[in-house]
Amino acid sequence: MKKIKERFQWSDSLSVGVSVLDYQHRNVINVLNEIIDEIEKSNPKKSFIQILLDDLHEHVMHHLKYEEELLKEHNYPDYDQHKEEHDRYRVEISKLRNIIDEDIEEILETTQAFLEFWWYSHIMEEDMNYKSFFEHDGFA
Numbered sequence: 001m002k003k004i005k006e007r008f009q010w011s012d013s014l015s016v017g018v019s020v021l022d023y024q025h026r027n028v029i030n031v032l033n034e035i036i037d038e039i040e041k042s043n044p045k046k047s048f049i050q051i052l053l054d055d056l057h058e059h060v061m062h063h064l065k066y067e068e069e070l071l072k073e074h075n076y077p078d079y080d081q082h083k084e085e086h087d088r089y090r091v092e093i094s095k096l097r098n099i100i101d102e103d104i105e106e107i108l109e110t111t112q113a114f115l116e117f118w119w120y121s122h123i124m125e126e127d128m129n130y131k132s133f134f135e136h137d138g139f140a
Helices: 017-037 046-074 079-097 104-137
Strands: none
Touching: 017 046, 017 079, 046 079, 046 104, 079 104
């Protein structure tokens, strides 16, 4: 079975400047890594993967809602665009949650793609856009 070369590790350089959001981001990454760990076992259990996918779904949905409320409360100027990005993530995480009927290799590839999508596109690009806003706003 194909292995994912590297797990994502949290460091302060990845912080978006809001501790509760950083905490939520770490939780999402941790669950994604747990899914990958289970998939890469010699005998992965689909039932456990489904539990982890459900957990991931719950973490992501909670995070997106919380982040949207925070951005709206602080009148973040790019709120509408950021919410559109979140709507795309809601669709993707729902798809990921429903792939359990696929084979393990497909689950691994889809999970890895989501991990990269979530990490690079969302946290490292979209969320980093509000870091200076919150610093300037005095919230961070």
